[in-house]
Amino acid sequence: MLSERRLQVLRAIVQDYVGTEEPVGSKALTERHSLGVSPATVRNDMAALEDEGYIAQPHTSAGRIPTDKGYRLFVDKLAGVKPMTAPERRAIQNFLDGAVDLDDVVARTVRLLAQLTRQVAVVQYPSLTRSTVRHVELLSLAPARVMLVLITDTGRVEQRMIDCPAPFGETSLADLRARLNSRVAGRRFTDVPQLVEDLPEGFDLEDRGTVSTVLSTLLETLVEENEERLMIGGTANLTRFAHDFPLTIRPVLEALEEQVVLLKLLGETQDPGMTVRIGHENAYEGLNSTSIVSVGYGSGGEAVAKLGVVGPTRMDYPGTMGAVRAVARYVGQILAES
Amino acid sequence: MLSERRLQVLRAIVQDYVGTEEPVGSKALTERHSLGVSPATVRNDMAALEDEGYIAQPHTSAGRIPTDKGYRLFVDKLAGVKPMTAPERRAIQNFLDGAVDLDDVVARTVRLLAQLTRQVAVVQYPSLTRSTVRHVELLSLAPARVMLVLITDTGRVEQRMIDCPAPFGETSLADLRARLNSRVAGRRFTDVPQLVEDLPEGFDLEDRGTVSTVLSTLLETLVEENEERLMIGGTANLTRFAHDFPLTIRPVLEALEEQVVLLKLLGETQDPGMTVRIGHENAYEGLNSTSIVSVGYGSGGEAVAKLGVVGPTRMDYPGTMGAVRAVARYVGQILAES
DNA sequence: CCCTGGCACTCGGCGCATACGAGTGCCAGC
DNA sequence: GCTGGCACTCGTATGCGCCGAGTGCCAGGG
Numbered sequence: 001m002l003s004e005r006r007l008q009v010l011r012a013i014v015q016d017y018v019g020t021e022e023p024v025g026s027k028a029l030t031e032r033h034s035l036g037v038s039p040a041t042v043r044n045d046m047a048a049l050e051d052e053g054y055i056a057q058p059h060t061s062a063g064r065i066p067t068d069k070g071y072r073l074f075v076d077k078l079a080g081v082k083p084m085t086a087p088e089r090r091a092i093q094n095f096l097d098g099a100v101d102l103d104d105v106v107a108r109t110v111r112l113l114a115q116l117t118r119q120v121a122v123v124q125y126p127s128l129t130r131s132t133v134r135h136v137e138l139l140s141l142a143p144a145r146v147m148l149v150l151i152t153d154t155g156r157v158e159q160r161m162i163d164c165p166a167p168f169g170e171t172s173l174a175d176l177r178a179r180l181n182s183r184v185a186g187r188r189f190t191d192v193p194q195l196v197e198d199l200p201e202g203f204d205l206e207d208r209g210t211v212s213t214v215l216s217t218l219l220e221t222l223v224e225e226n227e228e229r230l231m232i233g234g235t236a237n238l239t240r241f242a243h244d245f246p247l248t249i250r251p252v253l254e255a256l257e258e259q260v261v262l263l264k265l266l267g268e269t270q271d272p273g274m275t276v277r278i279g280h281e282n283a284y285e286g287l288n289s290t291s292i293v294s295v296g297y298g299s300g301g302e303a304v305a306k307l308g309v310v311g312p313t314r315m316d317y318p319g320t321m322g323a324v325r326a327v328a329r330y331v332g333q334i335l336a337e338s
Numbered sequence: 339m340l341s342e343r344r345l346q347v348l349r350a351i352v353q354d355y356v357g358t359e360e361p362v363g364s365k366a367l368t369e370r371h372s373l374g375v376s377p378a379t380v381r382n383d384m385a386a387l388e389d390e391g392y393i394a395q396p397h398t399s400a401g402r403i404p405t406d407k408g409y410r411l412f413v414d415k416l417a418g419v420k421p422m423t424a425p426e427r428r429a430i431q432n433f434l435d436g437a438v439d440l441d442d443v444v445a446r447t448v449r450l451l452a453q454l455t456r457q458v459a460v461v462q463y464p465s466l467t468r469s470t471v472r473h474v475e476l477l478s479l480a481p482a483r484v485m486l487v488l489i490t491d492t493g494r495v496e497q498r499m500i501d502c503p504a505p506f507g508e509t510s511l512a513d514l515r516a517r518l519n520s521r522v523a524g525r526r527f528t529d530v531p532q533l534v535e536d537l538p539e540g541f542d543l544e545d546r547g548t549v550s551t552v553l554s555t556l557l558e559t560l561v562e563e564n565e566e567r568l569m570i571g572g573t574a575n576l577t578r579f580a581h582d583f584p585l586t587i588r589p590v591l592e593a594l595e596e597q598v599v600l601l602k603l604l605g606e607t608q609d610p611g612m613t614v615r616i617g618h619e620n621a622y623e624g625l626n627s628t629s630i631v632s633v634g635y636g637s638g639g640e641a642v643a644k645l646g647v648v649g650p651t652r653m654d655y656p657g658t659m660g661a662v663r664a665v666a667r668y669v670g671q672i673l674a675e676s
Numbered sequence: 677c678c679c680t681g682g683c684a685c686t687c688g689g690c691g692c693a694t695a696c697g698a699g700t701g702c703c704a705g706c
Numbered sequence: 707g708c709t710g711g712c713a714c715t716c717g718t719a720t721g722c723g724c725c726g727a728g729t730g731c732c733a734g735g736g
Contacts, residue, residue: 041678
């Protein structure tokens with residue numbers, strides 16, 4: 001177990017390193033923080049911290065920088081979440097209040113997060129898995145052509161074109177629309193398959209083929225859309241910490257384009273609260289020198305999706321966590337209102 | 339007017355520079371291209387080309403690199419469009435054929451363009467301005483709450499929530515839906531305002547407020563959605579030509595996030611064919627060291643949106659133009675089919 | 677037992693001088 | 707108008723030496 005002072009030393013190292021982006025030495029530490037002890041003592045503490053793997057030297061006889069393990073301890077034990085100031089909270093609310101639809105909410109959220117944290121922001125579209133069906137609409141575009149429109153309670157809309165095996169009358173369509181909605185409206189997506197199973201039986205023989213086609217398209221849409229989408233913003237911020245590496249920024253950009261990877265990382269944790277994944281804790285190799293701060297958000301108490309930021313491991317964790325938490329909270333409010 | 343050989347020298351310089359990314363000298367030129375003259379002669383030609391502003395020296399006594407003006411001449415007069423090979427064409431078609439909806443078409447197009455050109459790809463969603471209304475759907479979610487869903491002939495769907503000034507019955511809604519569609523279905527967006535102008539008059543006094551609200555929301559949606567959206571991909575490719583500059587990549591990333599800027603640049607040219615904007619020809623400062631190759635695409639003969647790539651001015655113009663043109667053609671086919 | 681000041685040592689970064697070589701412009705000759 | 711030759715330029719690479727921040731270790735003192 002580390003002594004209290006050594007923890008303070010670690011905290012000071014993290015803070016200084018995050019601020020200056022340069023390895024921090026014992027002398028500088030004692031000057032900038034009132035630890036009440038001499039550099040020599042700090043050196044001993046640093047040696048101990050290094051033995052334990054919390055900090056490391058990039059080169060012999062240089063200052064120390066925190067390791068992933070050091071950041072982990074910092075986040076878990078040494079740092080709180082820095083709350084947003086009142087003006088910041090107002091700005092967040094104002095900015096989000098102007099949104100006109102779901103796309104706009106997500107787009108604004110991404111911009112906002114990117115600006116607040118000056119890092120890359122990632123916002124997952126509200127998930128369909130935990131959502132409910134608000135309405136299913138069927139439109140006849142041609143005698144044997146139907147458009148299926150699925151509307152969720154989060155305001156998301158998905159549509160599919162369906163080529164029917166046989167012409168399908170306007171009255172049959174209205175009938176199907178009514179029966180379908182009476183069964184699935186307000187229900188969870190996961191429940192839909194059972195709910196519509198026996199629906200074709202209520203129709204004339206000639207229409208059953210079309211009804212089945214429509215239903216299977218609906219189920220397909222539900223499944224496909226479980227591959228949720230992401231919106232990403234603030235990639236220009238990557239250049240801020242790229243003086244050392246076009247080498248490091250490339251895999252990050254690649255990871256950001258591979259939305260599957262990001263979705264997996266975001267989804268991995270079931271923790272309802274905030275998650276911080278530091279450096280090598282991210283399973284994906286290209287993100288080994290970044291940290292991801294994410295949190296669930298949703299309209300009710302229930303989280304329906306995640307949002308977060310991707311930044312260098314040397315990030316301002318308290319500030320970032322504060323911003324992420326605040327934004328998630330306000331987005332939840334906005335979604336609940338609409 | 340430049341002599342034939344001098345044009346050949348310019349062409350050789352552009353080709354070599356694009357290949358090697360290094361300033362090209364007179365000796366290397368004669369070795370790699372059979373110009374039939376000695377380096378000294380080439381030097382004279384190069385001096386002439388430099389006087390005319392087609393090439394420049396980064397430093398005294400280094401090789402020459404093409405200027406924007408040089409690239410311009412190259413693109414206009416010296417280079418053709420390199421057609422895709424048959425296997426490439428097949429690959430494009432296969433890749434695009436798998437798309438399930440409009441979002442997917444656009445997403446696949448972006449990926450494809452980025453991979454083919456190894457640059458940043460930009461695809462504008464099919465524009466609503468030149469599109470027609472396929473269907474307007476109205477859904478009653480609560481007594482005084484209506485959802486408006488607008489479906490375009492390109493398969494795009496937009497939805498808006500409407501709070502009605504007064505409760506609105508299911509029958510009135512059905513009535514409005516029918517009347518609205520009979521007027522606007524199949525019509526161009528730009529024509530919609532006149533077409534619905536007198537619609538409220540056919541309704542009971544108590545319903546007119548709601549009808550007006552719905553109509554104005556519809557018109558609003560049309561206008562708002564004229565701010566078209568973009569999808570961008572392949573940003574990781576920026577790092578390929580960034581060994582010299584994290585300084586150059588940043589403004590490009592910023593420009594890519596400012597979709598307004600890109601939309602403006604894409605929209606600026608009315609040329610139905612391919613447009614190449616080289617370096618400073620781009621009005622936006624951050625893109626002064628990039629070139630944009632863009633072309634319109636659409637389902638009929640008519641272009642409804644643009645797509646293209648953003649890359650360094652030192653790009654392979656013939657190849658890029660070939661890829662852009664081919665992709666645009668196939669996307670048009672896909673859209674026409676659906 | 678822990679803290680402290682002192683001291684020798686390490687090593688990366690910076691400035692400087694030098695050498696190298698690619699490339700140029702010019703000129704005289706064919 | 708093309709060519710070969712030649713002197714010149716200048717950016718880059720290389721090697722060297724210095725400097726200083728920072729360390730580890732140790733002996734002494736509370």
